[in-house]
Structures are given as C-alpha cells and as structure tokens.
Amino acid sequence: MTSINYSERIPNNVDLSENRRLQRALESWLPNYLSWWDELGPEGTSAYDVYLRTAIDVSSDGWAHFDYVKMPEYRWGIFLAEPVPDRRIGFGDHKGEPVWQDVPGEYRASLRRLIVTQGDTEPASVEQQRLLGLTAPSLYDLRNLFQINVEEGRHLWAMVYLLHAHFGRDGREEAEAMLERHSGDPDRPRILGAFNEPTPDWLTMFMFAFFTDRDGKYQLASLAESAFDPLARTCQFMLTEEAHHMFVGESGVMRIVKRTCEIMDEIGSEEPERVRAAGGIDLQTMQRWINFHYSVSLDLFGQELSTNAANYYTQSLKGRFHESRIDDDHRLVDSTMWIPMLDGEEIVEREQPALNAVNEKLRQDYIDDCQRGLNRWNKVLEKHGYQFRFALPHRGFHRAIGQFADVRVSPEGNVVGEAEWTRHADTWLPTESDRQFVRSLMKPCYEVGKIAGWIAPPTRGIHGNPFAFDYVRFN
Ligand code: BYC
Ligand code: FE
Ligand code: FE
Helix, strand or coil: CCCCECCCCCCECCCHHHCHHHHHHHHHHHHHHHHHHHHHCCCCCCCCEEEEEEECCCCCCCCEEEEEEEHHHCCCCECCCCCCCCCECCCCCCCCCECECCCCHHHHHHHHHHHHHHHHHHHHHHHHCCCHHHCCCCHHHHHHHHHHHHHHHHHHHHHHHHHHHHCHHHHHHHHHHHCCCCCCCCCCCCCCHHHHCCCCCHHHHHHHHHHHHHHHHHHHHHHCCCCEHHHHHHHHHHHHHHHHHHHHHHHHHHHHHHHHHHHHHHHCCCCHHHHHHCCCCCHHHHHHHHHHHHHHHHHCCCCCCCHHHHHHHHCCCCCCCCHHHCCCCCCCCCCEEEEEEEECCEEEEEEEECCCCHHHHHHHHHHHHHHHHHHHHHHHHHHCCCCCCCCCCCCCCCCCCCHHHHCEECCCCCEECHHHHHHHHHHHCCCHHHHHHHHHHCCCCCCCCCCCCCCCCCCCCCCCCCCCCCCEECC
C-alpha cells in the first residue's frame, strides 16, 4: 500500500492505476502543469542536471533518493503518509468518531476552500522564486533553491490530487485555476498576500523560507489533524519535505550573520555603511528584512477572532498544532484564551472564547517557533562578541489582516500616528535603497567550492557530500 510505484507516469502510493478515470484526469492535467513549470518555473533551467532528492518511500527511515535530475523530468507524484489503523477524529464535534475517507456533503465547500488556499501557495512560491537561479551565491544554494521549487511543485500535486479525487467537476476546475492565478498578477493574483510579494534577492529568499515556509509548517500541521483522512495523510507527508525548506531559511540567514560578523571583525567596525562598503549585509538591514517577512507571514494566520476558524474546528476539518499533545477537551466549548486586542490607542490582553481564537493560538505557536530561530542567530552575534541582537517586532507591527490592519504599530508595540510612522518607516522596513544595495550583491558564484562574499559557506553539504561538489551541472 505505501510503497511508491515508479513505473507509472505519475508515481504514487494511492493505487492510482486502480482508478482509471482519476488517473486519466491527472494525466491530462500533467501537460498543463509542465507548461506552467516551463513558463513560470525556474528561469532557463530545463537542461540543468540538479542533484535532487526524490521521495521513494513515505516511512521515516530512508524515504529519499538522491541523484542528478533534469527538473522538468522530476517525478512529481502523489504520496500520502501511511494510514493509522482505526484512526479517530481528535477534536471538534466529531471527536472520537472514525476519520472520513470521503468528503461529507455538508463540509464540501469548507474543505474545498481550505485545500484550494493551501494549494495556491505552492505554485505561487515557485513563481516568486523563478529568477533566483540567475544569482545564487553558490552551487550548494542553487541546488537547495531547486529542491524547494520541485517540492513546492509536488505540494501542488498533492492538493490537485485531492481536488480531482474528491471534488468532481468543481475540483477539476479548481485544479485548472491553480495554474491560472499568478503571483503578483494584478488581474488574477494568488489568494494570500505574502504570495504576491516579489522574491528578487537571496536575503529575501532565506527570510521567506524561514518565515513563510514556517507558516506552511503550522498550517500543514493543523490540516494533518483533519477528520478528512486523505487530507491529513497528505499534509503529514508534506511536513517531512517542509523541514528542509525551513532549514534552508534558517541556515541561510545564519550564514549571512556569520559572514557579517567576520567582516565586522576584519574592518573593526559595526557601522552599517562600512559593513556595506566591505561587501557585507549590515545587521540593521537584516533586521528590516525580518520585520517585513515576519509581519507579512503573521497575516497568513488570518484574523485574531475568526468564525471561519471556529467552524473549521467545530466541524473537525482543521485542528490546532499538535492537537493531541494539548491537555484540554479538544472541543473548546467553554475554554477561553487571552489575546492582545486593540482598545483605542492601547493594546491590551482580553479574554476571548478559545474557539474563535484558533487562528491566534496557531499564530502564537508560530511566534514562539520564530523566536527560537532568532535566538540561534543571536548566538552567532554573541559568540563574535557583538551587542546587537535581532528581535521580532510586535505582532501588531505592519499588519494588513486582522484588528491591527487599520492602525500603525511600532516594532516595540506602541500605537503611533501617521507622522511618527513616516518618520521611522525607513529604519523599520526595507527601503528602496536597501533593496538596491542587496540586489547589487547578487552575482552568481557557480565555481565548485566557491561562494559569494556576503555569505559564509555551510558547515556541511548535501547527503554526505562536501560543500565543494557540483550540485548543479549546467550542460
Ligand atoms: N491574505 O476569518 P479569517 C505554505 C481572508 S503557507 C488575503 O481570519 P480564516 C507555503 C480570509 O480568506 C500555508 N486574505 O480567515 C509557504 C477571509 O476571507 P472571506 C498556506 C486573507 O479562513 C511557503 C477573511 O480574510 N496554507 O504552505 O480563518 C511556500 C477573513 O479572515 C488573509 C493555508 O493557509 C491573507 N493573509 O483564515 C510554499 C491553510 N488572511 O471569508 C507554501 C489553509 C485571511 O471574508 N487556509 N484572509 O472571503 C486557511 O486555513 C485559512 O484560509 C487562513 C485564513 C488561515 C489563511
Ligand atoms: Fe509547500
Ligand atoms: Fe515549503
């Protein structure tokens, strides 16, 4: 059941060949997907041989195979985590009942919406990153970018499979629409805000992989709790791949911090201008990137108080992070949660029904996880003897969704007027000249074992290979 059949055109562990109609439907979606990849996937890369991992098994040991692959020939497939025997619903009104193998009619619209929203982000990120292959700081980084890109493509397959298999004609139409909306398209944008922001440079790429892929981790983990078992199992396996994306983000930023410290050591100065003149990215600029990517990623969790989220929870469609590890009734009928709320010019903690605050609970778990990553970056600064520390801005800072969307909040968490906001905006968020400076550093460095001057090499390579390894062959 769980071994993956690679002799089929679409590798899968869902017995696709047993369902000819579905198989044909997906096979007819495949060429559309490939032309989308060709048009909006990584620019000019179709002939490259890339050292990539491909999933060959869904068990936790040895699930991936590494070899050179041309990306258009990557075996995008459909892989669900192994079924849990007698799995029971863990939360909401249906808690304790057996999980569903089919979509209940009354929840069809909600489930479709969740799956479409999740699916839409995957190709969006590939579109956002399509030009980064022209300027990678090393072959190692180039390969990691492509690994993420093919896996985000596979995540789209994962959602498209669910749409085709369980949502009939509507599902097929939604699958088409996944390739028709495009990141940043003024007429047909991607659904969620962060996925319409450009990713023009590698500092942005690493911050995106740290902050925005991490939203993916939390959303997928909540969907992995779903009573709709095919969705739960799909998301469970996607999480395995997701771990690498966040590793790329966290270690990428860490390596920039390290390199900046080395440069500051060499020049004996922490002055941003001098760090830049020496070819490094100053810490203040990195902090502005953190402020931006953190705030747009916080928006991805939705409103603080959401009846959508309450309904998803009550209907057992979308749970909380690690639902079974939480010690409560998993129905949230009488529970409350303290959440930061806007009260005129003040931000105060208010007790709210926990059911309405499910989005905020997930956002809180995410914030804690982000903070752990920042602590690790700060360790590098500490080790090098610098006082500077990265900090997450207040959750109300620079928000476009939820109650803070209509006010200006400083990184410290004070509601400020428009004038004060304008006075500080250049030190709080990336400016056009910051972006230009970062872009000016983006020069490809594609000699084996070489690396650009603004980032340190990784401590180890991929799959036991050294950093000095031809991870990408251009042909
Ligand atoms: N932008 O009641 P609310 C990933 C809308 S990332 C635009 O709070 P809800 C990845 C909302 O749709 C993970 N609109 O909404 C990462 C609603 O619209 P309606 C992606 C937004 O439903 C990197 C209205 O505002 N997965 O995998 O509770 C690379 C009221 O809001 C936004 C998912 O998101 C926004 N940011 O929460 C590759 C999981 N936020 O009803 C991949 C599936 C809210 O008024 N999605 N709105 O028309 C969901 O669970 C929910 O849709 C959301 C929103 C958590 C996103
Ligand atoms: Fe993904
Ligand atoms: Fe990802």
